[in-house]
Amino acid sequence: MFSIEKFISYLNLLKKILNLFCKLKTIFFLLKLILKILKKIDNILVIRLSSMGDVILTTSFIRQLRNKFTDTRIDFITSKSFAEIYKFNPNINTLWEYDKQFKLNEIAELKNHIKMDLKGRRYDYVIDLQKNLRSKILRSGLGDKYLLINKLRLNKLSLVYFKKPILKKIIPIPELYRLTANPLLVDDDGEGLEIWLKSDPKYYFTPKNSDSKKMKIAVAPGAYHFTKRWQKEKYLELIKNLKNNFNAEIILIGGLQDKEVTDWLKSQIDFEYEDFSDSTSILKTTEAIDNSDLLISNDTGVIHIAAARKVPVLAIFGSTVKEFGFLPFRTKYKIVEKGVSCRPCTHYGLDKCPRGHFDCMSKITVDDVLKAFSNFVETELEF
Incomplete structure (x- = not known):
């Protein structure tokens, strides 16, 4: 005879089975994610078109990306006006220059050059740190997977219109760039920005000591x-x-x-x-x-x-x-x-x-x- 006690025991058993299923599903998802990460990444494209300060702020992320992927091809697209920032930077393989005056056919021509250089392949990852219409047109069709920056628009709007931030702490823009690549497990190396000069034999992340008596x-x-x-x-x-x-x-x-x-x-x-x-x-x-x-x-x-x-x-x-x-x-x-x-x-x-x-x-x-x-x-x- 079916009793309320048996019904409750069946429910408890079902609950245990469901919990086990959820755990297995989570483990499967994590294993799948780890396998994706462990899969060899041959090439990555990073996009940041403007402005000068924003492009300079990408340099710590590019170095951190290079630290993680030592043998991977890492390319960078930026506006022609700011390409000089990466002229001597050893952390990228190819620097692609974009002109904001480009018409659609000229953008298509640039993308064709990129595809030819990749020998018909796509980038494993395209990381868009600009995330606007221009960068969307540029990145379209170039990657297998896309990582797009969270521009924290609500936080900006709250600051401008209500004079209060939504975020509890300030996120420096270079850190925001790194967080965009979270699925790639890019570590923060604790170092800052960098602009390489032709005369730099080796890059030092230490403040200079002046020999002059005058500041x-x-x-x-x-x-x-x-x-x-x-x-x-x-x-x-x-x-x-x-x-x-x-x-x-x-x-x-x-x-x-x-x-x-x-x-x-x-x-x-x-x-x-x-x-x-x-x-x-x-x-x-x-x-x-x-x-x-x-x-x-x-x-x-x-x-x-x-x-x-x-x-x-x-x-x-x-x-x-x-x-x-x-x-x-x-x-x-x-x-x-x-x-x-x-x-x-x-x-x-x-x-x-x-x-x-x-x-x-x-x-x-x-x-x-x-x-x-x-x-x-x-x-x-x-x-």
Whole structure:
């Protein structure tokens, strides 16, 4: 006779069988995943097209990828404007250059060149660290498997519109790049960014010790977006203070996009300085920064050049905030900023202040920067 006790015992048995099935399914899934990982990976393509700072921030991930896959072909696609960053980098096999002016037929031609170079094969993995329409068109048909970056859009939107991050801790962008390759089990080697120069016989991840009795300070007063630029008049006053009160040697840094600011500064400076403004070469700018003891800059790609050469950074942040993850990576740095309530108003930067007052930069005084500089030198740089 069927009893409630027997029914319950059958249910318990069924539960045990289901639990065992779930465990076996999990074990099978893990074994399948391990077999996929252990399968020899012959070639990997990484895509990051822009901007300069973002491309520099990929360099630690590329090295970590090379550490994991010593014999694998690792190729990189970036914009022609930033290809110089990888010119002497030994961690990649082939550097493919993309032009943002390319039409669809020119993109198809580039992809055909890549396919011919692979002898008709596909990349085992394509890692897209750009993840936009251009990179989607580029990567289509080139890989067997695709790993796409999580751009943390909700966190950015929360910061811009509600002034609060969703994430509990800041994820540096280089770490976000590495996490994109989680299925490949790429380890963090604990090292920073890198830009190789032709003169580098071997790459050292250690800060340089200056032999000069005078501190050499590289100053980069420009930025592509207006809301990232500290006022040029304040930069002039700062430079004069550094020269007169600290006996510093000044190196002026800038690209063609900074010409208006740097030309004005050059017309006002009445003492000797090294001029690396109007530079069209990322590597020339790198050499100039590499020859300095400290970089003072707005929140631009130049701070990542300094980080890549282990030069300390004093960064002036306006409309952007460190929670976006674009910090000088694994080098000594200090940020000068004002906690105004409307900040951040943007993730990238804007052509004008949305509220008209520009308090995020206007409220940062020359004294603020000089105090931060003095404290940084005394406590961190030991110069």
